[in-house]
Amino acid sequence: MQRKKVVVDAAIDRADRDQGLLLLLTGNGKGKSSSAFGMLARALGHGMQVGVAQFIKGCSTTGEEGFFRHQPGVCWHVLGDGFTWETQNLARDTETAQRGWAVAREMLRDESLGLVVLDELTYPLKYGWLEVETILADLATRPPMQHVVITGRAAPEALINAADTVAELRDIKHAFRDGVRAQKGVDL
Ligand code: ATP
Ligand code: MG
Numbered sequence: 001m002q003r004k005k006v007v008v009d010a011a012i013d014r015a016d017r018d019q020g021l022l023l024l025l026t027g028n029g030k031g032k033s034s035s036a037f038g039m040l041a042r043a044l045g046h047g048m049q050v051g052v053a054q055f056i057k058g059c060s061t062t063g064e065e066g067f068f069r070h071q072p073g074v075c076w077h078v079l080g081d082g083f084t085w086e087t088q089n090l091a092r093d094t095e096t097a098q099r100g101w102a103v104a105r106e107m108l109r110d111e112s113l114g115l116v117v118l119d120e121l122t123y124p125l126k127y128g129w130l131e132v133e134t135i136l137a138d139l140a141t142r143p144p145m146q147h148v149v150i151t152g153r154a155a156p157e158a159l160i161n162a163a164d165t166v167a168e169l170r171d172i173k174h175a176f177r178d179g180v181r182a183q184k185g186v187d188l
Pocket of ligand 2: 032033034152
């Protein structure tokens with residue numbers, strides 16, 4: 001334990017450069033999206049401009065959307081809002097996802113955005129609506145100081161390999177399985 005701490009401390013001492021990071025938060029445990037929005041708050045606290053693309057069904061408004069969407073310096077897109085995911089029609093879902101990715105890509109080309117959250121991006125990847133190669137190519141050409149946080153369960157290996165920081169949230173217990181529905185302020 002002590003030795004591990006020494007190794008970590010030495011690594012922290014050596015770390016002296018800045019770079020836009022690609023972070024990936026995956027796994028089945030709770031805390032992926034809420035962590036990403038925690039970083040969004042941090043970035044805003046430093047006066048940075050930020051972007052969010054949520055690849056979820058735009059059904060219920062979350063607390064994070066209610067709070068962040070109208071803050072100055074925030075560019076917020078719910079991709080899937082106004083048109084429906086899971087039509088059981090692969091061609092249509094693919095088109096929806098790709099239209100959504102075109103919006104995300106614009107943010108990855110915008111030098112003014114210091115941090116971009118791509119929430120639940122692994123979802124359209126898992127269903128084959130988006131190609132991981134397309135995503136990686138756009139991530140690779142983003143502004144060098146732009147940070148990107150990707151969340152979602154079951155991240156593909158290629159995304160894990162490309163990311164600078166990867167954390168897997170492990171599910172130990174969730175109140176949902178005791179019959180407690182999603183709670184405002186905690187789950188949404
Ligand atoms: P959060 O947004 O709370 O950080 P998450 O992004 O890690 O959660 P998702 O896979 O996006 O988790 O799931 C979204 C919703 O499901 C949230 O309401 C979250 O609290 C809940 N949830 C997360 N993990 C679990 C789990 N292991 N069992 C049941 N519900 C979960
Ligand atoms: Mg999530």
